[in-house]
Amino acid sequence: MENLTEGLTLETLPKAFSQLTNEISEIKRLLLEKSNEQPTETDCWLDLNELCHYHPDKPSKPTVYGWVNAGKIPVHKGGKKLRFLKSEINNFLKQGRKKTSVEIVNEADTSLKKKGGYNG
Template sequence: MEQTQFTFDQLPNAVWQLTKEVEALKVLLLQKSQPVEPDRWFDLSELCAYLPEKATKPTVYGWVHSSLIPVHKRGKKLYFLKSEIDLWLKEGRKKTYAETAAEANDYLKRKGGRNGR
């Protein structure tokens, strides 16, 4: 296997890229290790009971109104798909300092940076 040489300036971006690849591998491993469960629909009450923080109905209505939570609407009834809710919950993870710094560095590189960098 060929080794790639990185300059010091390229290192944050390389670490960020490696972190993304490791995250993708973790997702694949988790998918393979967990038994496949058929997706299911929640009504509002079922969703409130399912959420880790046991949110109240008014709280969920606020999230729906603000388009913060994935929702399906049939007439006046709200429905939530378990797989979408699980993904939404996972996306709420806060980024580490290293991830944020690498993204900022990547952004600056794409935008040409400052001070001629």
């Protein structure tokens, strides 16, 4: 795509707008096409047994039932069956990640700067 903002004038504005509209339409089409593709490996469904084997802690079935009952783990119910989407489980597992000392210090600095209490 050529850089249409260089030398943009009232005469070239309609052409730039038209090209931008066409590119946005193409991006929308590509996104829609991608969303209609088959699920990837990370988006496969796990049943209770598969989840117990996949989870790094290898929890027992009663433990997983406890998590489901407490609303701690993402789950989909189909009748009496519990189903887990692998990508949601991966995100759930990542939420337990502890921050490094550097990340904590950076967040504290940012927070203090926003409140005006630190000029470091």
